[in-house]
Amino acid sequence: MATTHEFEAKDTVARAAVVSRAAAQDQDQLQGETMVLNMGPSHPSTHGVLRILLELDGEIITKAVPDLGYLHRGDEKIAENMTYTQFIPYTDRLDYLAPLANNVAYSLAVEKLMGIDGALPPRCQYIRVICCELARISAHLLGLGAFAMDVGALTVFLHTFTEREKVYNLAESLTGARFTTSYTRIGGLSRDLPSGWVAACRRFCDEVVVNFDESEKLLTRNKIFLDRTRDVGVISAAMAIDYGLTGPNLRGSGVDYDVRRARPYLVYPELEFDVAVGSVGDSHDRYLVRMEEMRQSVRIIRQCLDRLPGGADNATREPINIPDGKTVLPSKDKVLTSMEELIHQFILVTQGVNAPPGEVYFGAENPKGELGFYIHSKGGGTPNRLKIRGPSFVNLSILPALLPGHMMSDVVAILGSIDFVMGEADR
Amino acid sequence: MDSIMDFIYLHRELVMGLVKICAVLAVLLPMVAYSVLAERKISAFIQDRVGPNRVALPLLGSVPVLGPFLTRLGIWQPLADGLKSFLKEDFTPNYVRKAYFWLAPAIALIPAFMTMAVIPFGSYIGTEKMVIADLNVGILYTFGIVSLGVYGLVLAGYAANSKYPFLGGIRSSAQMISYEIAMGMSVIPVFMLVGDLNLGKVIQHQSGGLFSWIIFQQPVAFFIFMVAAFAETNRLPFDLPESETELVGGYHTEYSSMKFALFFMGEYSNMIASSAMMVTLFLGGWTLPWFGLNANAPAEGGLWIGIAHIGIFLAKVLVLMSIFIWVRWMLPRFRYDQLMDLGWRRFIPIALANIVITAVILYLKHAP
Numbered sequence: 170m171a172t173t174h175e176f177e178a179k180d181t182v183a184r185a186a187v188v189s190r191a192a193a194q195d196q197d198q199l200q201g202e203t204m205v206l207n208m209g210p211s212h213p214s215t216h217g218v219l220r221i222l223l224e225l226d227g228e229i230i231t232k233a234v235p236d237l238g239y240l241h242r243g244d245e246k247i248a249e250n251m252t253y254t255q256f257i258p259y260t261d262r263l264d265y266l267a268p269l270a271n272n273v274a275y276s277l278a279v280e281k282l283m284g285i286d287g288a289l290p291p292r293c294q295y296i297r298v299i300c301c302e303l304a305r306i307s308a309h310l311l312g313l314g315a316f317a318m319d320v321g322a323l324t325v326f327l328h329t330f331t332e333r334e335k336v337y338n339l340a341e342s343l344t345g346a347r348f349t350t351s352y353t354r355i356g357g358l359s360r361d362l363p364s365g366w367v368a369a370c371r372r373f374c375d376e377v378v379v380n381f382d383e384s385e386k387l388l389t390r391n392k393i394f395l396d397r398t399r400d401v402g403v404i405s406a407a408m409a410i411d412y413g414l415t416g417p418n419l420r421g422s423g424v425d426y427d428v429r430r431a432r433p434y435l436v437y438p439e440l441e442f443d444v445a446v447g448s449v450g451d452s453h454d455r456y457l458v459r460m461e462e463m464r465q466s467v468r469i470i471r472q473c474l475d476r477l478p479g480g481a482d483n484a485t486r487e488p489i490n491i492p493d494g495k496t497v498l499p500s501k502d503k504v505l506t507s508m509e510e511l512i513h514q515f516i517l518v519t520q521g522v523n524a525p526p527g528e529v530y531f532g533a534e535n536p537k538g539e540l541g542f543y544i545h546s547k548g549g550g551t552p553n554r555l556k557i558r559g560p561s562f563v564n565l566s567i568l569p570a571l572l573p574g575h576m577m578s579d580v581v582a583i584l585g586s587i588d589f590v591m592g593e594a595d596r
Numbered sequence: 597m598d599s600i601m602d603f604i605y606l607h608r609e610l611v612m613g614l615v616k617i618c619a620v621l622a623v624l625l626p627m628v629a630y631s632v633l634a635e636r637k638i639s640a641f642i643q644d645r646v647g648p649n650r651v652a653l654p655l656l657g658s659v660p661v662l663g664p665f666l667t668r669l670g671i672w673q674p675l676a677d678g679l680k681s682f683l684k685e686d687f688t689p690n691y692v693r694k695a696y697f698w699l700a701p702a703i704a705l706i707p708a709f710m711t712m713a714v715i716p717f718g719s720y721i722g723t724e725k726m727v728i729a730d731l732n733v734g735i736l737y738t739f740g741i742v743s744l745g746v747y748g749l750v751l752a753g754y755a756a757n758s759k760y761p762f763l764g765g766i767r768s769s770a771q772m773i774s775y776e777i778a779m780g781m782s783v784i785p786v787f788m789l790v791g792d793l794n795l796g797k798v799i800q801h802q803s804g805g806l807f808s809w810i811i812f813q814q815p816v817a818f819f820i821f822m823v824a825a826f827a828e829t830n831r832l833p834f835d836l837p838e839s840e841t842e843l844v845g846g847y848h849t850e851y852s853s854m855k856f857a858l859f860f861m862g863e864y865s866n867m868i869a870s871s872a873m874m875v876t877l878f879l880g881g882w883t884l885p886w887f888g889l890n891a892n893a894p895a896e897g898g899l900w901i902g903i904a905h906i907g908i909f910l911a912k913v914l915v916l917m918s919i920f921i922w923v924r925w926m927l928p929r930f931r932y933d934q935l936m937d938l939g940w941r942r943f944i945p946i947a948l949a950n951i952v953i954t955a956v957i958l959y960l961k962h963a964p
Contacts, residue, residue, distance in 0.1 A: 206759050214841040228763070228932055319841045321832055321929025327643040393833055393928045577763065578931040581842050 182453035203231055206577075210239045214319045214581040217591030221568065225577065233580075236566055240595035241355075245416040248555035252521025253279045253355055256555070262350040263547035263559065264593040266311050267304035267536045268350045269340065273297045274533035276353040277434055278542035282529040283522065285356060285491055286434070292478045293357050294435045299370070299473045300343075300352060301435075301533070302466040306377060307336040308536030308590075309417075309459045309466075316456060316585030317388060320397045325387050332380045335373050344364055355522050356497040357490030367474055367481035374467050381463060389457070398453035402571055402583035405450055412567040415560050416538025417458045422450035428534035439476075439537055442469050459588070496522050521550025537561050537590060557596050561589035616728050620712055621912075627700040629674035635921050637670060642925045648673040661825040681857035689758075689850055696755035701851065701858035703747025707741045708865035711785065714738060714874045716796050718882050718906035719892040721899060726882075726906065728773055734795040735787065738873065739780055742828065745866065746772040749830075749847045752859070754848040764846030767932060768837030773826055774939040775834075779824035782817045782949035785954035786810055786877055799881035811878040816950045818878045820943050827939070829863060832924040836932055871916035875909060879916075882909040947959045 172400035209220035210259045218239035224232035244263070248256045261268040261276040280286040289297075310329040337347040342363050344350040352359055404414070409422040419426055427444040427445035429437045445461035447454030479487035490497040494513035503510040526548040538560025545554040564587055572580060604611050633648065640647030648670035656663050666672070688697065714734040718726030730736050746769055753765015787793055789810065790801045802809050811818045827834040838846035846853075848859045875881055882905040883890035893902035930938070 188935065204759065206763075275615060317928065321835070321839070321841065324639075324643050324925050327645065331644055386914075387926070391928065393930055397928060397931055480912050542859050546620065576931060578836075578839070578929075 187393065204438060207579065209236075212581055214315075214584060216315060216584065216589065218572040219565070219584075219589070219591055219594070221572075221580070223532045223572070223577075223580070228577045230572050230575055230577065230580065233569050235561070237565070238589075238595050240591045242596065244596040245555055245557060250551070252520060252550040253524065253552065254517075257353065258349060258351045261351055262592055263557065263596065264308065264535060264537055264540070264561070264590050265348070266590055269300040269346065269352055270304035270308075270348060270533070270535045271540065272353040273435075274531070274535060274540045275542055276355055276559075278529065278531035278544055279522075279524070281531045282526050282527065282544050282546055282576050283355070283496070284349055285493075288491055289357070290478075290488040290490070291436070292361075292483070293489045295354065295473045295477050296358060296362060296489065298435050298437065298440070299470050301535075302469045302473075303336055303339060305466045305536045306463050307333050309463045309588075310336075310377075310380075312458055312585075312588035313384060313456070314535070316452075316582075316588065317384075317394075319581040319585035320394060322387060322391075322394065325384050328380060328384060328387075333379050336560075339366070339370060339373060341371070353492070354497060354571065356493065357488075361483055361489050362481070364482055367477070370470065371474060374470055376589050377540075378464070378467055381460065385460060389460070395453065398456060398586065399580050400449070401452045401575065401579050402586060403449060403451045404567065404571065408567070408570070411452065414538065414567060414572070415561045415563065416535070417445075417455055417462060418538065418564050420445060421447035421455035421458045421586075423448050428532055428539050432532065434531075435532060436473075440469050440472050452582050455586040455588075458473075521548065524548065524552075532558065535560060536590065537593065538564060540593075559593035559596060561591070562594040562596075565589050565594055599615060603634035612724055613728060614725075616724075617713075620717070620728060621709070623869065624709065624712060624865060625861075626674075627868055628861050629678065631864045631868065631917055631921075632677065632860070633670055633673050634917065635924075636673070639919065639925045648649070651676045671803070678857070681854050684853040686853035686855065686925065689756075691757050692850060693757055695756045696751045697761075697850075697938075698855075700748050700752035700755055701855045701862070702748075703751060704745060704862040705858050705865065707745040707748075708862050708869050710741045711738050711869040712797055712872065715775075715869075716799055716877055717872070717879060717909045718902055720891070721902040725796070726902065730796060731794065733793050735783060735793050735877075737778070741870075743772075745774060745828075748859075748862065752847040752851070753837075756847070756893060758850055760843045760845070761847050761849045764837045764843050764849070767843075768830065768847060770932075771830075771834065771836060771935060771939075774936060775824040775827035775943075778820055778939055778943035778947055779828065781944060782824065783877060784947075784951050785814050785817050788951070788954050788958060789813060795881075797877050798877060802880040803883045803885075805890075806885045809878065809880040814878070814950070814954070816946065818874070820947050820950075821874060821877070823943065824939075825874065826920070826923070827935070829866040829870055829920075831863075831867065831920055833927040833930050834935060835924075835929060836935060867917060867920050868913060871913045871920065874916055875912040879912050882906065884908050908962045 201579040204225045205222045206225050207220070208223055209215040210218040220239065222232075222234040222236060223230050234367070242262075244259050247259060249407040257272060257275060260271040263271045275284055310333050314326035314329035317323075340350055341347045343366060344359065391481070395594065404418070404422045406422045409419050409424060414422070415426070415428075423446055425444060425446050428434075429442075430444060442465045443461075445458045445465065447458050470496045479485045485508050494510060495516075498517055499510040499513050504514045505511075524546045526546055528543070528545040530541060530543045532539040540560055541558030543554075543558070544552050547553045567587075568583075571583060575583065637647045639645075648791070649668045651670065651672040652663065652667040653672055656666065667819075686824045688694065713728040714731050714737050715731075716725070716727040720726065749768040749772070750765045753763075753768065756762070786798065790798050792798070806812075828849060830837050836846075837843075838848070840846070848856055851859060880890075889901070889904060889908065893899075
């Protein structure tokens, strides 16, 4: 299609610019208009406040720009103004689907800074592992349900929610809170397992496995679900590594990387579990990886419950905290009767633990990926700088490369399979 | 007084027609309301929930056993839902195209009601045939009217002047037009078997026992018709025009209050209409092959049989409605291109093959 243009340009350079602009316009006319669609920040399937600017050609996406920050709270700056212990409740609100795992990751980071991460009593380590895996099951159940709901299968969502309710019940009897658990302390735990908790946890393990099977029956070989997820949002292994993906999204692409194996912490080296790895890297693989991870989590929890030092009711009075009054709050009866403990209590509450100067990075395998804490300390009870590596934030960075070429309906399938949580992406 | 009787006598057709229309609407509208309740209760059952169980009427609720029982069934929920729809603010955004915006819900709802006109919902009561309009081209009328329904959705998408409804409108037009072709083709073998387009004749053809029901002679046609009916009524797995997780609400995103409720009613009355169509075409209509219920009710003393026929028809419709609801809560949603692929590349060829095979068989049967 040839068109004549009249140019009003003085010199050749300006003329060239006008010509190229006119040519670009012709090109645009040939391709037709694209529509810019604003998806989010309040949209049923952006799981919180993710906003994506989509450029659509018909139903095909030509460009996608994620826009984050709607849930920014300045957590990292807040951390600089309080003691290490005071920041634990803020970690509940990072990945708010797995607060227990966040508590553990943060405490381990601070303990690594203080050089006491190797000295944690075994009972504490086992309980922390149980917490992490419970959180993983809970987060994956929600991710799975939301994924299924996004592609239209609402029933799966409600089935998985029923199971999550049981995790919340366990968390409630363990920590006193269902959602904002704040369970760990620097150098230990806020309290030991309540009586009957181990039995309840075993019962949950038996029940949740049935639910996995039910959900799988509804989805895994469902023709429509396969159509919607197979070869949709394919992330190659190289691409996944380039964009720094971690967690199930990375393993779905066939990269065998699990922080629990690569840089083990707590008692993970002693436990038997398999790392689920996908092959193609499409949405269906990511779904299968999560499914298998939950089964492995159940396996880990069962092993931990079996090996728990001190048993269910801690008959042998195994410690759950580091026996150091300068790190962990002493028991209340001692505070009221003994001078030394009173001073410890006073110093810990007013100034916090005395961390040495230095810097440390600790990453833990959280449900969404590697949750990392980088702490720079100048000594004393507060961090000089605390950087949080939120896996959801990093995982979302692949969207501009992943979405173009897919259809509008695939966006929700891909978002569901990437399984992010905005509390962690915007800290 | 005499003049009124004279009028009724002279315009018997007209008066009876009006009476039947009122009767059908009086059944249809509560059915729409209660199929919403059924949807909620069945979905609750599937999802391990309780479902609506709170709404109680002031006086009936305090009747000892019955009151709490009905409340737990959620019997009064449709009343509350309806009232709520009327009381909500009827918000019209100021960027919409007003005329179309107001017109669209009505256009979505009316065709669904009009389809019911040609469906024989019973045999005879007295000497009166239980169908509003006994047309000779019943099925053509149905398809003509059903095609109008798509205008409601397209107009809604266009009138809202907003992007998500726009996408929903485009999807609905493409989807409904494609599946109409498959649907239309799937019923051609039925009429080849029956040899008539009148729906009454179709039912008569099926009155010779259970296996004379056309579903057993034309299972493929039934299957295609049923899937196409899911697509035509925008039900999951084909609810792309609406698909709340992608397009927020699709074509009715910008609607609120009673205008939204009209779309909702349109969807459910469409479901009822297509269930009724399926019952008529494939499942023997108002007949039942036992107890002599497959013959017309006699004019004298056949009142109860006539009523039983209506009951049988409604029961069959309810069974199909439950299937509609059940499927919705068990399956994920198709993608737009997959849906088109299914319609054009699978169902239309199968329907065509079905026509040819039926024609060949019929020719061989009747060949001299």
